[in-house]
Amino acid sequence: MSRLRDALERGEFVVTGEIAPPRGSDLAAMRETMRIVGPRCHALNVTDNQGASLHMSSFAACLVAKELGYEPIFQQTCRDRNRLALQSDLMAAWAFGIENVLVVTGDDPRSGDHPQARGVFDLDSTQLLQVAAGMNEGHDMQGRPLSGGPTGFYLGAAVFPEAEPWGAQLARAVGKIEAGARFFQTQAVFDLDKLVRAVDALHQHGAKVVAGVLVLRSPRVIDFVNKHLAGLAVPDDVAKRIREAPDPAEAAIDLAVEQVAAIRDIADGVHVMPLGLDARVPEILARAGVAAGA
Template sequence: MKAGSNLEKVLTSGHFAVTGELGPPRGASVEAVEKKASYLKGVVDSINVTDNQTSVVRMSSVAVCKLLVDMGLEPNLQMVCRDRNRIAMQSDLLGAYALGIRNVLCLSGDHNKFGDHPQSKNVFDVDSVQLISIVKMLRDEGKMLSGQECEGVAKFFIGAAANPFGDPFEFRVTRLAKKIDAGVDFVQTQCIYNMDKWRKYMHMAHEEGLTEKCYIMAGITPLKSVGMARYMAKFVPGLDVPDYYIERLKGVEKKKQAAEGIKIAVEQIQEMREMPGVAGIHLMAIEWEHKVPEILEAAGLLPRPKVD
């Protein structure tokens, strides 16, 4: 065991893992965190806590992770390179470990131009691949980037994101390989809709032997409506929603679109379970956390395994 987190245990014992996602509130409300967390309790192996997602100021991801720990849930701390330099990153990582956080997901972060403070100065001292190497150094060498020995070693299960649908497509698998070289243990992907492209990506990753070197978790986001599908297709950079899903949602009446969206997600999950190299799913039910139990139940992923 590298970190001994529940997610690590589930994955290393060969179970098909399930992670969820929780977006912290735009305020100091503990109740808001507890409410969202309650939907995820007992149905996922670990919960990603986003780090000022889309560059909108939200409650600190470290703080929300700590709230989840206190609720008996396992958090996966997302950390972006946008807002912290290497000093703040290492400091926050040490602090997170001290608070009982055991998983970290290393991300570049959405550009601050998209958020509610586009006037802010960004950092990008290191990039996401380099951040992985920092977390690994802290864990495996017990040293900071400066070479300073840590007084108490922070051992994290190290994650990263991958977007198979960004361009240039040919470089996407290379980028995954670089993250593995840097020290990543598990990867969660961007929301997958274009299953053909996804299969191609996984085939290439498998050919390069990457599926043996890290756990790849497929990103699933259920579509709530044809409007959301169109929005994702049009406005989210690096997201690929094929027309056949949009057509399929258009084919059912409006109030049944949500149910159809869930059906699509369940079908996708079922296909992921059969696909070699896919170690689990990362279910991002955006502002739809209460549907997570229903989706996982329908996909036959409940109850979650208990691994010691």
């Protein structure tokens, strides 16, 4: 059984990390990151052409995580594959023992490194959750039985607690729960009141919420986040604190520690996105008082 599902359902505070597959075939750096972050996490999200930019396939990188003994969360975006390819990757994932799936729409291609690419979006993320939930009942999108019987995916989705109007955002999230999502992972959250609002609402529908924390290690990273990451803006006071610090990286670590500690009292888990400071993740978690995963 998925360790992530087990921990969330038992009410244990979970930690998830984020792994970007390489742009190329050298697995060494990714393995190294997994070895640093993995032991502190219940599961590792493995991104799927994140930021609409080219990377090795998430499925292959998930297998690498499993090889090293870490539990992956297989991310699937709707941007690069149609309904046939999405289902075939889900079948592959289940056949190779990947249980956690995070289904996301995917950034628009024009925000990535291949702006000429055609976005597929044959399904949207709510529809793909319905398809994966159907596989959990043993059938494909056309209702035909799957050889080997039902899959047992633990299905997750994205939610954006700070997005306004919140009514539209919440309605979409509830639609995802009805479609089969059992847990949410959020974009980085700075406004904790809005995180409380999201967690309260989603708990009422029986879903778990793992809140995102970004380590904003430099003014350059803040600019990048504001310019390139969909559904996210670093508040001015946060940006100022890091920009004006004598050592921005240390200020970013301090901020992340405070955020993780606060999230412990609000959400069901924390998702740490270190943006390059992977080596500091164990320290952030330890200082925030979060025990090693599992």
